[in-house]
Amino acid sequence: MKPKIFIDGEHGTTGLQIRTRLAGRDDLEVISIPEAERRNKDLREEFLKAADVAILCLPDEASKEAVAILEGNNSTKIIDTATAHRVHPDWAYGFAELDNAQRAKIAKARLVANPGCYPTGAISLIRPLRDAGILPADYPISVNAVSGYTGGGKQMIAQMENPDAPDHIASNHFLYAMPLKHKHVPELQLHGRLDRKPIFSPSVGRFAQGMIVQVPIYTSDLNGNASMADIHAALTAHYNGQNIVQVVSLETSATLPRLDPEELRDTDIMKLYVFGTEGSGQVNLVALLDNLGKGASGAAVQNLDLMLGHG
Numbered sequence: 001m002k003p004k005i006f007i008d009g010e011h012g013t014t015g016l017q018i019r020t021r022l023a024g025r026d027d028l029e030v031i032s033i034p035e036a037e038r039r040n041k042d043l044r045e046e047f048l049k050a051a052d053v054a055i056l057c058l059p060d061e062a063s064k065e066a067v068a069i070l071e072g073n074n075s076t077k078i079i080d081t082a083t084a085h086r087v088h089p090d091w092a093y094g095f096a097e098l099d100n101a102q103r104a105k106i107a108k109a110r111l112v113a114n115p116g117c118y119p120t121g122a123i124s125l126i127r128p129l130r131d132a133g134i135l136p137a138d139y140p141i142s143v144n145a146v147s148g149y150t151g152g153g154k155q156m157i158a159q160m161e162n163p164d165a166p167d168h169i170a171s172n173h174f175l176y177a178m179p180l181k182h183k184h185v186p187e188l189q190l191h192g193r194l195d196r197k198p199i200f201s202p203s204v205g206r207f208a209q210g211m212i213v214q215v216p217i218y219t220s221d222l223n224g225n226a227s228m229a230d231i232h233a234a235l236t237a238h239y240n241g242q243n244i245v246q247v248v249s250l251e252t253s254a255t256l257p258r259l260d261p262e263e264l265r266d267t268d269i270m271k272l273y274v275f276g277t278e279g280s281g282q283v284n285l286v287a288l289l290d291n292l293g294k295g296a297s298g299a300a301v302q303n304l305d306l307m308l309g310h311g
């Protein structure tokens, strides 16, 4: 029997992209609710309970509701793409490259919380340096980022694309979350193994998919005055042996005149860069990804495969 997969929120931005990635797979069966019935709670309950794996692509509250429906049901595994369970101790954090143990943890978990798009970029840069003993736990981390507007889901897509929408956004690029209380901060702090809350400053650009996440660092404040080469070596060692997170060489990074957030659009790859000038005392650590690829739907399918034993 093929495992049954139900994508709750299949007709939203993240759900649709998961559906596309699963189209044509003959090792599993996607069970699906017609779009007009997407908010029919009874039908959703029936599908949630019938699934071997339910992938939740819903706002936080609806996601918690779906998890409550499955309370005590041990036959449906859950991947939640929302923010709701990312710092919950009973949930495995769905970033397979987090450390040596994470892939196996995800593979045997019933509850997997897919990481946020921005945290995927920032944690991929921070965590290996924490684990290697280079980055002190109390380092004052800042994370500055730009995302494509699909990161805000159907609502923001309409705001950006429809000039007649009452809440239309005409800006080509804007900052938001200025009170520094973005929903991603707890996740960044916990999985980045940071003692202090990072300062997270996201922004959105007038492009659909893509993301740049920047973590600037003073190397003189790192343990042992780690050099740019040491930082790059630690990242390279951490991501050795897998093909989704790619550490770009220092030589290539040094030749880049600019970095385009859309470069990895429609891929599930993430590229990491160490920018700067050796000896200057500063580096800018940068992650480049598609917010809907490794930042959401691609990661959900990667986790699904691990949970189905295809890892």
Ligand SMILES: NC(=O)C1=CN([C@@H]2O[C@H](COP(=O)(O)OP(=O)(O)OC[C@H]3O[C@@H](n4cnc5c(N)ncnc54)[C@H](OP(=O)(O)O)[C@@H]3O)[C@@H](O)[C@H]2O)C=CC1
Pocket: 008, 009, 010, 011, 012, 013, 014, 015, 038, 039, 040, 056, 057, 058, 059, 060, 062, 081, 082, 083, 115, 116, 117, 150, 151, 152, 153, 154, 155, 291, 292, 295, 296
């Ligand atoms: N977009 C992105 O880049 C990323 C998104 N995520 C996370 O994925 C989740 C989904 O986001 P996204 O796809 O962008 O959002 P969308 O708004 O595009 O899609 C959400 C879908 O859920 C449906 N929905 C909302 N409430 C309910 C409900 N109570 N019952 C059933 N269905 C419901 C919506 O239906 P309706 O059309 O009726 O509103 C819509 O189809 C969020 O939690 C988000 O944080 C994670 C990483 C990146």
Ligand SMILES: CC(=O)N[C@@H](CCC(=O)OP(=O)(O)O)C(=O)O
Pocket: 081, 082, 083, 115, 116, 117, 118, 147, 148, 149, 150, 151, 152, 153, 156, 184, 202, 203, 204
């Ligand atoms: C551009 C934009 O609005 N991005 C969203 C983050 C993406 C999202 O809602 O989902 P995740 O938390 O799962 O990443 C935000 O800042 O709230």
